[in-house]
Amino acid sequence: MKLENPLTGTMVSLDDWWMPFTANRQFKAAPRLLARAEGMYYWTPDGRQILDGTAGLWCINAGHNRKPIVEAVSKQAATMDYAPPFQVGHPVAFEAATAVANVAPAGMRHVFFVNSGSEAADTAIKMALAYHRARGEPSRRIIIGRERGYHGVNVGGTTAGGIPGNRKVWPAMMAGVDHIRSTHDPARNAFSRGMPAHGAEFADELDRLIAFHDASNIAALIVEPMAGSAGVLIPPQGYLEKLAATCRKHGILLIFDEVITGFGRLGTPFAAHYFNITPDILTCAKAINNAAVPLGAVLASDTVHDAIVNGSPEGAIEFLHGYTYSGHPLACAAVVATQKLYVEEQLFDRAREMAPYWEQALHSLKGARHVIDIRNLGLVGGIELEPRAGAAGRRGLEAHIKCFEAGALVRCTADILALSPPLVIDKPQIDRLVETIRAVLQSIE
Ligand SMILES: Cc1ncc(COP(=O)(O)O)c(C=O)c1O
Numbered sequence: 001m002k003l004e005n006p007l008t009g010t011m012v013s014l015d016d017w018w019m020p021f022t023a024n025r026q027f028k029a030a031p032r033l034l035a036r037a038e039g040m041y042y043w044t045p046d047g048r049q050i051l052d053g054t055a056g057l058w059c060i061n062a063g064h065n066r067k068p069i070v071e072a073v074s075k076q077a078a079t080m081d082y083a084p085p086f087q088v089g090h091p092v093a094f095e096a097a098t099a100v101a102n103v104a105p106a107g108m109r110h111v112f113f114v115n116s117g118s119e120a121a122d123t124a125i126k127m128a129l130a131y132h133r134a135r136g137e138p139s140r141r142i143i144i145g146r147e148r149g150y151h152g153v154n155v156g157g158t159t160a161g162g163i164p165g166n167r168k169v170w171p172a173m174m175a176g177v178d179h180i181r182s183t184h185d186p187a188r189n190a191f192s193r194g195m196p197a198h199g200a201e202f203a204d205e206l207d208r209l210i211a212f213h214d215a216s217n218i219a220a221l222i223v224e225p226m227a228g229s230a231g232v233l234i235p236p237q238g239y240l241e242k243l244a245a246t247c248r249k250h251g252i253l254l255i256f257d258e259v260i261t262g263f264g265r266l267g268t269p270f271a272a273h274y275f276n277i278t279p280d281i282l283t284c285a286k287a288i289n290n291a292a293v294p295l296g297a298v299l300a301s302d303t304v305h306d307a308i309v310n311g312s313p314e315g316a317i318e319f320l321h322g323y324t325y326s327g328h329p330l331a332c333a334a335v336v337a338t339q340k341l342y343v344e345e346q347l348f349d350r351a352r353e354m355a356p357y358w359e360q361a362l363h364s365l366k367g368a369r370h371v372i373d374i375r376n377l378g379l380v381g382g383i384e385l386e387p388r389a390g391a392a393g394r395r396g397l398e399a400h401i402k403c404f405e406a407g408a409l410v411r412c413t414a415d416i417l418a419l420s421p422p423l424v425i426d427k428p429q430i431d432r433l434v435e436t437i438r439a440v441l442q443s444i445e
Pocket residue numbers: 115116117118119121150151152153224228229257258259260285286
């Protein structure tokens with residue numbers, strides 16, 4: 001099959017791009033293509049408008065193709081395309097770091113740039129190991145993750161993550177990783193609005209693993225404060241506080257993976273602000289620069305940063321880690337413009353103000369065909385469908401495809417529909433998204 005690149009007019013084949021996390025054969029037989037975007041919408045090559053219910057992939061928080069970001073990237077590309085970040089620097093990366101530090105949780109102003117959420121997770125793990133080593137506790141090497149957690153696709157993140165399909169294919173690639181249980185508990189919490197009431201005791205799992213491994217061997221706990229990719233799992237009330245207190249008591253670093261929750265998704269700069277819990281290390285990516293150019297970051301507390309940086313002799317490279325594209329000028333120009341836009345348009349406040357309407361609209365789907373649970377927090381929603389007997393995931397994928405045909409982009413994780421619209425969504429657009437989903441669910445078996 002061939003399709004036209006609308007910018008160049010070139011006819012291109014679908015054969016050569018081996019697509020990520022995609023059913024390639026099925027997709028290439030009936031492709032869903034996007035050619036253009038603006039604000040809340042995509043357009044297909046044949047001109048059909050698609051309402052973006054997922055902010056791309058949880059990343060276009062300011063809406064698509066925002067002019068200030070486009071201009072900043074173009075200007076930077078024309079001024080200096082690339083500069084090496086090892087032992088040489090450039091102003092825009094420092095400016096971007098300050099823009100991120102200005103919205104970071106208190107005491108977390110140290111910003112280490114990477115290129116993706118996956119790299120952020122693996123960098124955070126290495127940072128935790130380096131911290132304990134610098135403090136004279138090199139035995140602390142075990143990383144604790146959580147079942148159904150997602151920390152990207154690199155070795156550390158895949159191993160610390162807990163998505164069953166990923167674990168089946170890529171088991172235990174990194175040594176010294178264990179997991180606490182997921183908080184998912186539909187028997188007690190189905191159709192909770194916001195944070196579920198039951199399940200703070202899931203945090204006791206960490207005590208169990210500490211008793212098993214001994215705290216002197218554990219470096220860090222890595223969790224998403226709100227799990228997104230595994231199907232929108234909202235932390236129960238009191239759960240994160242317990243985890244944080246246990247980490248603190250035993251000298252275990254707490255890493256929050258905020259790749260999805262960072263930059264206003266919950267109506268605050270980070271989920272750390274929303275839950276009022278400050279981790280030791282925080283990872284972010286995606287909406288950091290409205291996904292205009294790939295970029296991620298790891299934010300370190302003063303304690304972590306100072307232990308590593310001041311623990312090395314003057315003139316030595318303190319943290320032996322980094323990427324060719326760390327602090328890429330184009331990506332950093334997009335950070336500066338995006339963060340400015342967030343402030344000028346008060347988009348985090350807007351998300352917070354829109355959240356009750358969003359919650360009400362989503363929960364109106366209770367009773368819709370196939371729906372067995374609905375979960376929400378900030379501008380995030382998860383709609384869980386009953387799996388078809390013997391064909392788990394098929395109904396979710398079919399709903400995703402049918403929604404696309406009906407003009408709305410929703411994401412599916414097995415049989416869970418995940419929603420995370422740009423923070424600029426308005427009430428009629430929320431209604432349209434929900435009504436599209438309702439009609440699609442009614443139409444599929
Ligand atoms: C919590 C979390 N961590 C890490 C990642 C990986 O990010 P990337 O795909 O940019 O590598 C994701 C991606 O969705 C994520 O949701």
